[in-house]
Amino acid sequence: MSEGLKIIVPIKQVPETTEVEFDEETGTLKREGVAAIINPFDEFAIEEGLRLKEKHGGEVNVLTMGPPWAADALRDAIAMGADKGWLVTDRAFAGADTWATSLTLAKSIEKMDGYDLIICGLKTTDGDTGQTGPEMAEHLNIPHVCYVNEIIDVKDGKVVLKRNLDDGVETLEAPLPLLITVGKDINQPRLATLRGRIKAKKAEIKEITNSDLQLDPKEIGLEGSFTRVVKIFEPEQHEAGEVVEGTVEELVDAIYQKLQECKVI
Amino acid sequence: MSEAPVQVMDGCIGCGLCVDSCPFDAIEMVDEVAVITEACRACGECVDACPSGVIVMKEAAEAVLTDYKGVMVYAEHRNGRVHPVSYELLGKAQELAAQLMEPVYAVIVGSGVGAGAEELVSRGADKVFVYDDPALKDFRDDPYSDLLTQCCNEEKPSIFLVGATSIGRSMGPRVAAQLKTGLTADCTSLSIDDETGFLWQTRPAYGGNIMATIYTPMSRPQMATVRYKMFPEAKKVDNPKGVIINKTVNMNMVKDRVKVLGFEEAKEQVSITDADIIVSGGLGMGESTGFELMQKLATALGGAVGASRPTVDEGWIDYRHQVGLSGRTVRPQVYLACGISGAVQHQAGMKTSDVIIAVNKDPEAPIFRISNLGVVGDLYEVVPRLIEKIKEQ
Numbered sequence: 001m002s003e004g005l006k007i008i009v010p011i012k013q014v015p016e017t018t019e020v021e022f023d024e025e026t027g028t029l030k031r032e033g034v035a036a037i038i039n040p041f042d043e044f045a046i047e048e049g050l051r052l053k054e055k056h057g058g059e060v061n062v063l064t065m066g067p068p069w070a071a072d073a074l075r076d077a078i079a080m081g082a083d084k085g086w087l088v089t090d091r092a093f094a095g096a097d098t099w100a101t102s103l104t105l106a107k108s109i110e111k112m113d114g115y116d117l118i119i120c121g122l123k124t125t126d127g128d129t130g131q132t133g134p135e136m137a138e139h140l141n142i143p144h145v146c147y148v149n150e151i152i153d154v155k156d157g158k159v160v161l162k163r164n165l166d167d168g169v170e171t172l173e174a175p176l177p178l179l180i181t182v183g184k185d186i187n188q189p190r191l192a193t194l195r196g197r198i199k200a201k202k203a204e205i206k207e208i209t210n211s212d213l214q215l216d217p218k219e220i221g222l223e224g225s226f227t228r229v230v231k232i233f234e235p236e237q238h239e240a241g242e243v244v245e246g247t248v249e250e251l252v253d254a255i256y257q258k259l260q261e262c263k264v265i
Numbered sequence: 266m267s268e269a270p271v272q273v274m275d276g277c278i279g280c281g282l283c284v285d286s287c288p289f290d291a292i293e294m295v296d297e298v299a300v301i302t303e304a305c306r307a308c309g310e311c312v313d314a315c316p317s318g319v320i321v322m323k324e325a326a327e328a329v330l331t332d333y334k335g336v337m338v339y340a341e342h343r344n345g346r347v348h349p350v351s352y353e354l355l356g357k358a359q360e361l362a363a364q365l366m367e368p369v370y371a372v373i374v375g376s377g378v379g380a381g382a383e384e385l386v387s388r389g390a391d392k393v394f395v396y397d398d399p400a401l402k403d404f405r406d407d408p409y410s411d412l413l414t415q416c417c418n419e420e421k422p423s424i425f426l427v428g429a430t431s432i433g434r435s436m437g438p439r440v441a442a443q444l445k446t447g448l449t450a451d452c453t454s455l456s457i458d459d460e461t462g463f464l465w466q467t468r469p470a471y472g473g474n475i476m477a478t479i480y481t482p483m484s485r486p487q488m489a490t491v492r493y494k495m496f497p498e499a500k501k502v503d504n505p506k507g508v509i510i511n512k513t514v515n516m517n518m519v520k521d522r523v524k525v526l527g528f529e530e531a532k533e534q535v536s537i538t539d540a541d542i543i544v545s546g547g548l549g550m551g552e553s554t555g556f557e558l559m560q561k562l563a564t565a566l567g568g569a570v571g572a573s574r575p576t577v578d579e580g581w582i583d584y585r586h587q588v589g590l591s592g593r594t595v596r597p598q599v600y601l602a603c604g605i606s607g608a609v610q611h612q613a614g615m616k617t618s619d620v621i622i623a624v625n626k627d628p629e630a631p632i633f634r635i636s637n638l639g640v641v642g643d644l645y646e647v648v649p650r651l652i653e654k655i656k657e658q
Contacts, residue, residue: 098438146431255624258638262598
């Protein structure tokens with residue numbers, strides 16, 4: 001790895017809060033006035049990219065797909081230390097589900113300056129799917145490893161790493177190029193420095209539109225999405241049972257009686 | 266047998282470049298014309314290699330939706346057992362299939378999975394497709410997703426359900442991307458739309474603050490990953506009539522790029538997803554030592570300890586105890602929440618519990634709105650006395 005690692009971190013701009021307000025009449029979300037931030041899981045991905053660059057040399061490129069103002073997220077990443085920002089933006093890409101998004105991102109990545117490792121946050125806080133990473137890997141025809149919590153070594157074109165599964169921790173060896181997804185147990189993301197912020201302000205953001213990618217309109221945006229939303233609605237509220245107050249002994253009796261009713265004691 | 270997903274149109278000049286390009290030796294020259302054989306894995310290399318542009322991938326949209334029949338579930342087999350979410354999916358599949366008047370399939374991949382396949386038949390699967398090979402002992406995304414893609418291409422189910430386990434959520438997207446079909450993540454409810462017969466897939470988004478119902482109009486199978494502990498398991502049937510169909514595994518025909526070097530099993534005594542009683546602690550405990558009290562109560566009741574997300578974020582307890590949208594979904598007989606306010610994202614992981622009991626100092630705590638019994642009080646007074654009372658009896 002004499003030339004270092006070429007790392008790409010795809011990120012997403014998401015609403016700062018998930019406490020979304022709901023418009024009962026139109027059945028849509030009210031998004032006005034909600035600040036946009038880098039998806040929190042993506043910060044762990046950026047940090048891991050920066051650490052690998054510090055250790056092995058190379059370059060960290062950040063990539064996002066979204067409206068023109070999504071460039072703010074790229075600048076935030078550059079302020080943390082990323083080298084270059086790439087904005088995939090075109091009206092034709094709007095309304096994409098994970099399949100169309102991952103295809104557009106994969107095709108964009110092929111237009112960039114090459115890569116050894118793609119690091120994604122394990123999911124976004126708005127969509128919550130965690131699918132775009134693995135789908136992107138399939139479109140790029142490279143292997144992927146989800147839920148990575150430690151990169152042990154990168155050597156001779158191979159990565160040894162650990163990842164969380166429901167029942168334990170697995171150690172794997174994967175060849176580069178590779179895509180991984182990471183969660184909050186992999187590192188502690190750094191804060192942007194003042195110097196980083198100044199650099200980010202001046203940084204050139206490269207734009208990729210569909211005139212660069214030349215993708216069939218049937219494969220991108222809403223038209224290229226295999227899933228469609230029928231409706232969105234507020235989760236149903238469960239009915240409340242009794243709420244008791246009283247002396248400790250009365251409270252304990254109430255719980256004890258309930259446990260007996262449930263036949264667990 | 267399905268048709269090859271790649272077609273050679275008229276105009277082949279017999280140059281043979283496609284034969285060289287094919288990583289699976291799936292192209293033969295017959296009378297100086299390229300012929301795609303059954304070994305084709307639709308990787309598309311030949312499409313790019315063909316100088317006259319007469320090799321084409323059949324578009325997913327061209328597939329006739331009505332060719333797809335059957336509700337298939339992925340039976341996740343790991344460490345010698347079928348993950349219980351698979352039986353939950355099987356139960357749901359039976360309900361959906363009855364409405365569609367289609368068969369119920371299961372597909373199982375691994376090494377020594379015979380007993381699992383039989384169990385799936387005994388619980389009512391009409392056909393169980395088995396990929397059994399010593400080389401498939403450890404889960405790897407590459408070969409598992411390739412084999413499941415192959416199975417869907419051959420059997421053409423209209424619906425394919427995968428458990429939203431760590432494995433299912435890693436591998437499912439690869440299968441969907443290969444099949445060129447939609448995938449809805451982490452569904453909590455599934456139903457068939459009466460009018461169209463399409464699968465309606467409902468899932469939480471925005472940290473559980475909204476629910477979205479999604480469908481897959483143009484491609485098949487309709488794929489979803491489905492949360493564990495959302496549906497009851499399929500029960501044993503009286504006269505199981507299902508059949509086990511052994512599929513050929515050729516490890517040279519599947520990708521296998523990532524090697525498993527080791528596995529360290531989590532050291533937890535009781536898994537919260539399997540526990541009948543869960544005692545959960547929240548920030549209201551004030552400090553990490555509160556979990557010692559939770560553990561005492563859980564031990565007295567023979568249950569497991571759960572936790573709210575903020576306590577895990579604070580580092581009071583391991584992530585594996587976390588209940589909620591970003592942790593585990595649980596469905597115990599009794600869920601006892603102590604010092605948990607009941608944020609939407611926590612509720613999303615426990616509100617289907619049979620009985621919910623909450624202890625909280627704040628009479629306005631949202632948890633009381635979904636509790637069968639709410640107790641307004643100090644958990645450090647109530648819980649120790651409750652433990653004594655349980656031990657006295």
